[in-house]
Amino acid sequence: MLQLRNSTCLWIVAALLLPATTWAAENEDFDAIHHTADGYYLDFLPIGKWELPRIFVVRSEESGWRVRFWRSTTAALRSGVMTAEVHQETAPADTAREVLAPSDDHASSHLDIEALIESGKHLDAHLVPALESERVILDLSMTRHLVFALLAMAFLTAVFMQLAKRYQQGIGRTSAPHGLVQNLLETLIVFVRDDIAIPNLGQNKYQRFLPFLLTAFFFILTCNLLGLVPFGGTATSNLNVTVVLAAFTFVLTQVNGSRDHWKHVFWPPNMPVPVKLLLIPTEIMGLFTKPIALAIRLFANMTAGHLVILSLIGLIFTFGQLFGSVAGYGVAPISLGLTLFVYCLELLIAFIQAYIFTILSALFIGMAIAEHSHGEAH
Amino acid sequence: MYLAADLLNANPGLIVWIAVVFTGFVLLLRKFAWGPIVSALEEREQTIANSINRAEAALAESKRLQESNTQARRKAEQEAQRLVRKAREEAEALRAQEVQRTREEINALRAQAREEIARDKDSALQQLRGEVADLAILAAERILMESLNAKRHHTLVDRFIDDLSSRKGDAPPYEA
Numbered sequence A: 001m002l003q004l005r006n007s008t009c010l011w012i013v014a015a016l017l018l019p020a021t022t023w024a025a026e027n028e029d030f031d032a033i034h035h036t037a038d039g040y041y042l043d044f045l046p047i048g049k050w051e052l053p054r055i056f057v058v059r060s061e062e063s064g065w066r067v068r069f070w071r072s073t074t075a076a077l078r079s080g081v082m083t084a085e086v087h088q089e090t091a092p093a094d095t096a097r098e099v100l101a102p103s104d105d106h107a108s109s110h111l112d113i114e115a116l117i118e119s120g121k122h123l124d125a126h127l128v129p130a131l132e133s134e135r136v137i138l139d140l141s142m143t144r145h146l147v148f149a150l151l152a153m154a155f156l157t158a159v160f161m162q163l164a165k166r167y168q169q170g171i172g173r174t175s176a177p178h179g180l181v182q183n184l185l186e187t188l189i190v191f192v193r194d195d196i197a198i199p200n201l202g203q204n205k206y207q208r209f210l211p212f213l214l215t216a217f218f219f220i221l222t223c224n225l226l227g228l229v230p231f232g233g234t235a236t237s238n239l240n241v242t243v244v245l246a247a248f249t250f251v252l253t254q255v256n257g258s259r260d261h262w263k264h265v266f267w268p269p270n271m272p273v274p275v276k277l278l279l280i281p282t283e284i285m286g287l288f289t290k291p292i293a294l295a296i297r298l299f300a301n302m303t304a305g306h307l308v309i310l311s312l313i314g315l316i317f318t319f320g321q322l323f324g325s326v327a328g329y330g331v332a333p334i335s336l337g338l339t340l341f342v343y344c345l346e347l348l349i350a351f352i353q354a355y356i357f358t359i360l361s362a363l364f365i366g367m368a369i370a371e372h373s374h375g376e377a378h
Numbered sequence B: 001m002y003l004a005a006d007l008l009n010a011n012p013g014l015i016v017w018i019a020v021v022f023t024g025f026v027l028l029l030r031k032f033a034w035g036p037i038v039s040a041l042e043e044r045e046q047t048i049a050n051s052i053n054r055a056e057a058a059l060a061e062s063k064r065l066q067e068s069n070t071q072a073r074r075k076a077e078q079e080a081q082r083l084v085r086k087a088r089e090e091a092e093a094l095r096a097q098e099v100q101r102t103r104e105e106i107n108a109l110r111a112q113a114r115e116e117i118a119r120d121k122d123s124a125l126q127q128l129r130g131e132v133a134d135l136a137i138l139a140a141e142r143i144l145m146e147s148l149n150a151k152r153h154h155t156l157v158d159r160f161i162d163d164l165s166s167r168k169g170d171a172p173p174y175e176a
Helices: A002-026 A032-036 A073-078 A096-100 A106-119 A144-169 A180-201 A206-226 A239-255 A259-266 A273-323 A325-369 B004-008 B012-144 B150-166
Strands: A041-044 A048-051 A054-060 A064-070 A082-085 A126-129 A134-139
Touching: A032 A273, A032 B004, A041 A144, A054 A073, A054 A126, A064 A073, A073 A082, A073 A106, A073 A126, A082 A106, A126 A134, A134 B012, A144 A180, A144 A206, A144 A239, A144 B012, A180 A206, A180 A325, A180 B012, A206 A239, A206 A325, A206 B012, A239 A273, A239 A325, A239 B012, A259 A273, A259 A325, A273 A325, B012 B150
Parallel strands: none
Antiparallel strands: A041 A048, A054 A064, A054 A134, A082 A126
16 A cells, blocks of 8 residues: 555656646756746746736836836837846847837837737836836835745744634633644644743743744745645745745844843953954854845755755756767656655755744744843853 | 736725725625624633533532541441441350350259259158168068077167167177
């Protein structure tokens, strides 16, 4: 039975990988980074791409602040209000700005934009207002990673509201928890509370930070896992997202820092004065390196897994191109096997990184809120 | 074409989005999910801890009760044994007393009977002695009717009787 299940899983994974590989075979510029990086569309290879809404906060001398909204990048470009500033590599010899900038001759500029849309490169373009006087202050456009972050939040909200309702009905409050979902989630919740929050924050203060730790844990875990779903995207493989999460930890740490914490930073005790002067900048730097490390660790782990998987798949085509299609087919089983292995590893890493982010957050907050006498050794 | 550097692109718009949405998300879950769930878990843990404490207390109480019950039973058993022994001893004593009294009665009756027998024997002997004398006289009369007169007869009898009374218990030697 177990054997059967294993082989079934293998086939499912292989089948899921097939569309991507087929597409890659047809379009030779399949790019691992392109797939991993953020974008203004959802990628449903090989069916197509779904463009996401573009929202810009713009400011101009004449009309002041404005919010501009379009259903898609294509719509934004076709409106004529926005135009594309294409990367050097993709643009023709002359700079794209020159080629695409609206001139008096509207027809020609329109044609160029249509050509850009036709080539599909408009999604990689940097959009700027067509009017010189207007400037984009903030590009609030929906991106793939934002969509998956919102998806994770919506999913978690639905799941945990439902779960809370169960507890309010008395299931798990006065009676034993019932059902797979409740037992599974309760195990994780109790794990975060008993093995992450309480040991690091102390029995008396953990309640204050538990909601953030639980939210961060489940959000990161869900985002990580969404990246392993076909057509999915990993919000946590975006540095912007992880920086925000780490900023939450940073703010909570500093806002709740005890007197001892600040004293430790600005006048480290039990040291000769010259050492103190040396330590103070180090301590101040330490305040920031902690959350920065948090952000980069999560981002790098989630990005690396995807790049490794895509590179392993890429091996098939590299071999196919270098040594002929027979070599490509020959490498395929090895490549897929390794991919499956890394995929399972990523599944593990999805949990580990959620755990690490949460426990380190708890640790940093715990260190800052701790009140201790400085007579003792650290 | 994307570059590796694109993975590190700063996107202020995305930062704003995530910061705002995630703040709302944390607050939402804190109020509507974590609050009820964690409080329910704590309540349940409290209930379980209380139940265990109560069960342990009840167990200790029942052990104590059992102990005192055992002691009481043992005491009752000892008391019962003591009572049985006492009753048996009393019964034994009563029986012995009864036997003694019966034996005494029997002895008394036996003595009385023996006395009566002795008295009857004496009177019978007396009677027999009279009869024997008369029979002897009669027999002697018949033998001596013709040769002896009444006077001589009486003298003989008297001498015989005297002789009898002087040598009582022996067979009277007939000398005449």
